Structure formats: structure tokens, C-alpha cells
Amino acid sequence: MNLGTPPAPEERASATGLLRAVALYIEARGRLLHIEGQEAGSRLTNLSGMFMLAFAAFGIGWMLAAPALVYIIAESNGWHWTRVALAGAGIHLFLGLLLLAGLKSRLRGMQLFGESLNQLSRDREWLTRNKND
Numbered sequence: 001m002n003l004g005t006p007p008a009p010e011e012r013a014s015a016t017g018l019l020r021a022v023a024l025y026i027e028a029r030g031r032l033l034h035i036e037g038q039e040a041g042s043r044l045t046n047l048s049g050m051f052m053l054a055f056a057a058f059g060i061g062w063m064l065a066a067p068a069l070v071y072i073i074a075e076s077n078g079w080h081w082t083r084v085a086l087a088g089a090g091i092h093l094f095l096g097l098l099l100l101a102g103l104k105s106r107l108r109g110m111q112l113f114g115e116s117l118n119q120l121s122r123d124r125e126w127l128t129r130n131k132n133d
Contacts, residue, residue: 032116040112051103062092 070088074081 029116029119032119033113036113036116043110043112 066085066088070081070084073079074084077084
């Protein structure tokens with residue numbers, strides 16, 4: 001056994017082909033991950049931006065309107081303003097819980113990096129099939 005002999009040309013070509021295939025595979029997966037990362041970032045940025053703007057608009061609007069509405073309702077019905085304010089607070093807390101439940105279901109349904117995960121699953125299946133051969 002001579003360790004100094006160079007490998008045969010067909011062995012060298014086979015190893016080169018394997019390395020090239022692995023490099024192309026890694027490059028393809030990297031591109032897919034990059035594309036899906038940009039898409040996920042865009043989705044999350046849009047979602048968080050919309051949430052912040054909506055939160056600010058509702059907050060400012062209700063801070064301005066709530067005292068006036070409490071006064072109008074209390075005066076028109078002859079109730080004390082504190083009871084009207086507590087009822088309004090209860091309604092707002094209930095609506096807030098409903099909105100949080102809706103946000104939670106949307107976040108749960110949002111799938112990020114879906115195609116990358118599908119491709120990795122296919123790769124695992126292919127490797128298990130070829131491993132058994």
C-alpha cells in the first residue's frame with residue numbers, strides 16, 4: 001500500500017462532482033433562506049407597524065372621547081359619572097381581551113419560512129430513502 005500515489009482520475013472527478021453538488025445544494029438553500037427571511041421580515045414589519053399605528057390612533061382617540069362620552073351619558077340618564085366610567089372601562093377591557101385573542105390566532109396561523117421547512121423535510125425523506133438502498 002503506497003500512500004504517496006495520487007487518486008485515479010475517475011475518483012478525483014467523482015469527489016469533485018460531489019463537492020460541487022454539495023456546494024450548489026448549500027447555495028440553493030441559502031438563497032431560499034435569504035428570500036424567505038426578507039419576506040418574513042417584511043411581513044413582521046408591516047404587521048408591527050400597523051399594530052403600533054392602530055394602537056396609537058385608538059389610544060389618542062379614546063383619551064379625547066372618553067371623558068366627553070362619560071359626561072354625556074351620565075347627564076342624559078341622571079347617573080353618577082363614576083358608574084358610567086366603570087361600565088366603560090369594563091367594556092374596553094372585554095374588547096381588549098377579544099382583540100388579543102384575535103392577534104394570538106393570527107400569529108399562530110402565520111407560517112414563516114414555510115418553503116424552507118418543506119424543502120428540508122423533502123431532503124430528510126430523500127436521505128432516508130437513499131440510506132436504506
